[in-house]
Amino acid sequence: MLKTRVRQRGGWWRALVLALLAGAGLAGTGAALADDAALAEEVDRLVEEVRGLSPIMARKRASDLRAHIGLMFDSPHAVESDPRTPAGRLGAATFCFACHGQGFEHYFNVGEDVSADKVNDTCLQCHSGGDRMHFRGSPHEFQDMACVDCHAMHSDNERLLKSESQLALCSTCHQERRVDFNRPHHHPVGEGQVDCTDCHNPHGTAGPRLLRGNDINQTCFSCHAEHRGPFLWEHQPVREACTNCHDPHGSVHPRMLHARPAQLCQSCHMTSTFHPGDLMEHDEPQRRFMAAGRGCLNCHSQVHGSNHPGGSHFRQ
Amino acid sequence: MKRWTIGSVVVTVSVFGGQGVATAGTPHSTAVPPGSKESEVEVGAGYLSEDAARFGRYTGPVESGFFPILDFDWFLTLDEDDEDYNDARYGHLQGRDLGLDSRNVRGRYGIQGDYGVQLEYDERPLFQELDMRSPLSRDGRDRLRLPEVGDVDTVDQSSRSWDIDQKRQTVTLSAQKVVRESVKLNASFSREEKTGRRFQGYGDWTRAQGFQLPAPIDQRTDQLDLGFEYQGERFQGRMGYHLSAFSQLEEDFFVVDDPTSADWANPDQRTLSLAPDNTYHNIHAAGAYAVRPGTQVSGEIQVGRAEQDEDFIADDNFAGALSDLPDSLDARINTTRVNLRGAHRLTNRIRLRGSVFYNERDNRTRSFVVGGRETRPHGETRYGVEYDADFNLPGRNSLTLGYGYENVDRELGDRGKSEDWTFRARLRSRPTDNLSLGVRASHLIRAGGTRYDGSTLRGHLDTLHQYHLADLHRFDGAFHGSYAVSDALALGFELGARMDGYENSEYGLLYRDRYSATATLDYFPSADFSVHGFLTAETGKSEQRDASQTLDYKGDTVTLGGGFERAMTEDGRFHLGMDGLYMYSRTKAGLSVGQDHPTVSSGLAQIEVFGRYQARENLEWRLAYMVQAARERDWALGSGPGDGPDGYILMGQEPLDYTAHLLMGSVNYRF
Numbered sequence: 001m002l003k004t005r006v007r008q009r010g011g012w013w014r015a016l017v018l019a020l021l022a023g024a025g026l027a028g029t030g031a032a033l034a035d036d037a038a039l040a041e042e043v044d045r046l047v048e049e050v051r052g053l054s055p056i057m058a059r060k061r062a063s064d065l066r067a068h069i070g071l072m073f074d075s076p077h078a079v080e081s082d083p084r085t086p087a088g089r090l091g092a093a094t095f096c097f098a099c100h101g102q103g104f105e106h107y108f109n110v111g112e113d114v115s116a117d118k119v120n121d122t123c124l125q126c127h128s129g130g131d132r133m134h135f136r137g138s139p140h141e142f143q144d145m146a147c148v149d150c151h152a153m154h155s156d157n158e159r160l161l162k163s164e165s166q167l168a169l170c171s172t173c174h175q176e177r178r179v180d181f182n183r184p185h186h187h188p189v190g191e192g193q194v195d196c197t198d199c200h201n202p203h204g205t206a207g208p209r210l211l212r213g214n215d216i217n218q219t220c221f222s223c224h225a226e227h228r229g230p231f232l233w234e235h236q237p238v239r240e241a242c243t244n245c246h247d248p249h250g251s252v253h254p255r256m257l258h259a260r261p262a263q264l265c266q267s268c269h270m271t272s273t274f275h276p277g278d279l280m281e282h283d284e285p286q287r288r289f290m291a292a293g294r295g296c297l298n299c300h301s302q303v304h305g306s307n308h309p310g311g312s313h314f315r316q
Numbered sequence: 317m318k319r320w321t322i323g324s325v326v327v328t329v330s331v332f333g334g335q336g337v338a339t340a341g342t343p344h345s346t347a348v349p350p351g352s353k354e355s356e357v358e359v360g361a362g363y364l365s366e367d368a369a370r371f372g373r374y375t376g377p378v379e380s381g382f383f384p385i386l387d388f389d390w391f392l393t394l395d396e397d398d399e400d401y402n403d404a405r406y407g408h409l410q411g412r413d414l415g416l417d418s419r420n421v422r423g424r425y426g427i428q429g430d431y432g433v434q435l436e437y438d439e440r441p442l443f444q445e446l447d448m449r450s451p452l453s454r455d456g457r458d459r460l461r462l463p464e465v466g467d468v469d470t471v472d473q474s475s476r477s478w479d480i481d482q483k484r485q486t487v488t489l490s491a492q493k494v495v496r497e498s499v500k501l502n503a504s505f506s507r508e509e510k511t512g513r514r515f516q517g518y519g520d521w522t523r524a525q526g527f528q529l530p531a532p533i534d535q536r537t538d539q540l541d542l543g544f545e546y547q548g549e550r551f552q553g554r555m556g557y558h559l560s561a562f563s564q565l566e567e568d569f570f571v572v573d574d575p576t577s578a579d580w581a582n583p584d585q586r587t588l589s590l591a592p593d594n595t596y597h598n599i600h601a602a603g604a605y606a607v608r609p610g611t612q613v614s615g616e617i618q619v620g621r622a623e624q625d626e627d628f629i630a631d632d633n634f635a636g637a638l639s640d641l642p643d644s645l646d647a648r649i650n651t652t653r654v655n656l657r658g659a660h661r662l663t664n665r666i667r668l669r670g671s672v673f674y675n676e677r678d679n680r681t682r683s684f685v686v687g688g689r690e691t692r693p694h695g696e697t698r699y700g701v702e703y704d705a706d707f708n709l710p711g712r713n714s715l716t717l718g719y720g721y722e723n724v725d726r727e728l729g730d731r732g733k734s735e736d737w738t739f740r741a742r743l744r745s746r747p748t749d750n751l752s753l754g755v756r757a758s759h760l761i762r763a764g765g766t767r768y769d770g771s772t773l774r775g776h777l778d779t780l781h782q783y784h785l786a787d788l789h790r791f792d793g794a795f796h797g798s799y800a801v802s803d804a805l806a807l808g809f810e811l812g813a814r815m816d817g818y819e820n821s822e823y824g825l826l827y828r829d830r831y832s833a834t835a836t837l838d839y840f841p842s843a844d845f846s847v848h849g850f851l852t853a854e855t856g857k858s859e860q861r862d863a864s865q866t867l868d869y870k871g872d873t874v875t876l877g878g879g880f881e882r883a884m885t886e887d888g889r890f891h892l893g894m895d896g897l898y899m900y901s902r903t904k905a906g907l908s909v910g911q912d913h914p915t916v917s918s919g920l921a922q923i924e925v926f927g928r929y930q931a932r933e934n935l936e937w938r939l940a941y942m943v944q945a946a947r948e949r950d951w952a953l954g955s956g957p958g959d960g961p962d963g964y965i966l967m968g969q970e971p972l973d974y975t976a977h978l979l980m981g982s983v984n985y986r987f
Contacts, residue, residue, distance in 0.1 A: 074353070076347035079404040079428045081402065081403045081404045081428070081429065111712075111746075128604070130545050130547070130554065131343060133604045134616075134657070136614065137658070137671075142669055142704065142716070158350070160350055175810050178852075178877075179854070182875055182897060184901070184918050188375075191375050192375075193375070206655035207673070214618060215653070221596070222560070225537045225596075226535055228594050229591075229594060229647070229649075230647035230648070230679065230693065232641075232647075233691060234692060236726075236730065240694075240726075252873060252903065253903075259858075260903070289526075292964065293515075293953075294517045298519045298964060299517060306589055307568070307591075307626065307629070308587075308589035312691075315519075316588055316634075
């Protein structure tokens with residue numbers, strides 16, 4: 001593959017020149033460029049001309065325009081043998097036009113030379129299926145986010161993301177997540193063992209919260225199938241939503257709970273009649289018995305559900 | 317293999333933390349890998365100064381000493397005379413963390429636009445504690461035995477060491493076939509085995525006796541996905557089948573000797589259950605149709621069934637309960653989910669969106685009265701609507717208004733029915749080219765505190781007003797903005813608040829509030845120099861009540877992070893960087909009567925310095941150092957065998973208190 005790509009790159013200077021010349025209205029001069037040295041010089045000159053044509057791009061999008069353009073030829077969009085790609089449809093010489101428009105009308109500077117809608121229309125011409133099916137009307141799209149807010153066609157990151165890690169990318173806007181995954185108890189997203197997109201589909205889902213499983217528990221069960229049940233003895237808040245007790249992004253409390261085990265359990269189980277060892281009582285030995293170690297789970301260890309005949313109190 | 321740091325902005329060690337390898341939720345495609353197709357290999361070694369389970373809990377290392385570093389990327393290369401030279405054939409074999417416990421190897425092969433095949437092996441550890449103490453010894457997978465000599469008073473002398481850790485090992489095989497430009501088929505199968513030990517408790521408050529034990533984990537989850545995708549100009553659709561099958565590798569119970577028994581030679585035995593085998597089938601179909609430019613409808617339907625029919629555990633101590641039950645539960649839950657959404661651009665300045673959803677969890681499992689208690693196979697039906705309108709206002713402002721309604725009907729739940737109404741608004745503004753601001757707010761009202769109408773709890777619950785049955789008012793809001801001081805410097809902030817008030821709640825949680833403030837800084841003076849930083853302060857408080865007193869809970873968290881990376885030489889061959897992180901949290905619980913609970917605190921500080929030097933075009937030396945210090949004060953921990961609360965035998969889990977140093981060096985070679 002490397003050689004294939006190199007071969008494609010072997011001709012990319014020429015293709016680039018032709019494309020840029022065409023885009024800059026200078027077509028015709030490229031044909032005279034014969035040797036590589038002259039070609040490289042001409043490319044340098046053309047890069048400067050393109051910068052002149054679009055100062056916005058020069059300032060905000062590409063400090064090194066040569067690298068910026070060169071990376072494009074290492075991307076899946078440049079594969080001529082795939083008829084679904086810009087290069088497959090238009091050929092290597094002119095495939096830049098597929099996205100930038102005939103004559104380079106825009107450089108994907110959202111809000112300046114192009115709208116978010118226009119950007120998304122451009123990408124969705126080819127990418128409207130699969131995971132992007134529910135993009136229209138999705139939370140990100142409805143807030144005028146554009147594909148290029150997260151993806152850069154000239155990136156060499158996986159899935160052409162703008163950042164090397166999903167956490168770095170997503171936390172650009174979702175700043176609280178950067179903190180959540182640094183809490184003492186968290187899913188190993190920062191450690192590279194779990195990705196944001198394992199649970200969420202940022203392109204949009206038919207269900208809530210961009211969850212892949214369509215609801216909370218179904219998403220959690222994709223990795224934690226042992227809690228799916230059905231059980232003989234079920235715990236209603238568990239059946240309803242794992243997030244009733246857990247914060248999946250991270251928590252200062254063990255097992256990503258919303259609060260310490262005893263306090264969390266007593267959010268609901270705060271009665272004065274059933275349980276004499278109540279944490280809020282001042283009988284020190286009883287309180288410590290309930291609070292040390294796993295808290296209420298010292299005895300009620302099967303709070304996710306039990307299939308034991310004697311598991312009515314989630315102890316067996 | 318790109319950015320090379322120990323953990324970037326993470327708490328624990330991940331040699332290649334910046335580049336996630338987890339892709340379970342992200343479908344593969346047949347696309348060629350982006351970027352340069354240079355193969356590379358990285359070899360080196362690291363040294364961890366002391367044992368610290370928390371330090372590398374998700375990746376390793378956790379034990380002091382040397383560990384190897386080995387990573388590689390290998391790309392298939394074809395010569396010009398290869399007959400496949402002109403197609404977009406790719407092959408990529410990648411190894412990550414091969415010297416650690418989070419090793420991952422995956423291979424991709426295919427032709428872009430034609431087919432792709434992926435095979436992946438992945439290990440994910442979870443280290444919780446090293447060298448815990450328990451008198452129990454493993455006797456086969458399903459048996460934890462006490463020594464014949466000993467008793468609860470001499471438990472220290474009888475204890476042995478246990479590591480509490482788990483490991484997931486997953487093999488995934490997936491394939492895609494592009495049948496024609498608009499049609500794609502895909503299939504995926506994964507088998508994951510999770511093995512190890514976890515803390516579990518067994519106790520009886522009536523005797524005020526109990527113990528913690530290392531419960532076995534030996535389970536498997538198989539998942540199969542088959543899919544069909546169509547992408548036309550105006551219509552896109554897909555349908556598929558999903559199977560998830562969970563199983564225990566051996567029995568769904570284990571037997572443990574009770575260390576609180578008076579006679580260890582003939583101890584009481586407890587039979588504790590593990591999760592029963594279960595399966596879930598799901599058939600799903602989705603489609604989207606562009607009615608005209610600016611107008612699209614989309615929807616999805618899923619029909620599923622969860623089943624569980626394992627024989628009940630034959631525990632002689634519960635012979636009476638067993639006599640009330642058949643051999644197995646024969647449990648079945650049918651799930652139906654339907655979602656429909658439409659989006660329409662009314663004018664250039666107004667967009668509308670509406671959706672309707674129906675989500676049913678129809679639990680067909682029989683209810684039994686077992687030992688005088690009624691089982692409650694919970695089911696629920698949710699349905700509702702969402703409406704939003706987005707107005708593009710003059711002056712680069714936009715306003716979004718929304719309304720949502722959700723109705724939940726529960727079967728055999730404490731609360732039978734509830735209704736949620738949500739009103740939300742969001743304003744985004746860009747007053748100048750350099751400044752963008754946004755504010756959002758929502759108000760949720762939950763009502764409908766009908767009581768559980770079963771037989772066993774009726775008398776009790778009818779007299780109480782409990783939090784989980786109470787009406788709720790939730791206010792959620794945030795104010796955020798970013799300011800580009802210059803082309804190179806950007807500042808950002810976010811202020812957030814969430815307030816939950818439980819009206820009529822008289823027992824349990826009464827309210828819970830959370831406030832946060834975040835500031836960020838990004839500085840990119842050149843392509844070779846970048847600086848980032850963030851600071852977040854968060855505070856939360858809540859109140860709980862029982863019959864005679866209240867408990868006020870307050871938690872504060874501060875997180876500060878930042879770092880830089882810079883080319884130190886003009887030729888860009890030597891890069892140096894640093895990342896730092898400080899996190900401190902403190903939780904207080906005060907009682908209205910008597911002594912407050914001791915404050916629980918957790919702190920972590922971490923500094924990481926990394927450098928890389930490009931000795932030749934294809935050879936790079938890398939060196940990194942990290943120090944991480946963690947301290948905890950937690951009154952619930954710190955009790956080992958014989959030193960726990962009266963009557964309860966813990967396993968010696970201590971609050972965190974370590975300072976670990978990590979040094980790593982490696983050489984990266986590209987070819």
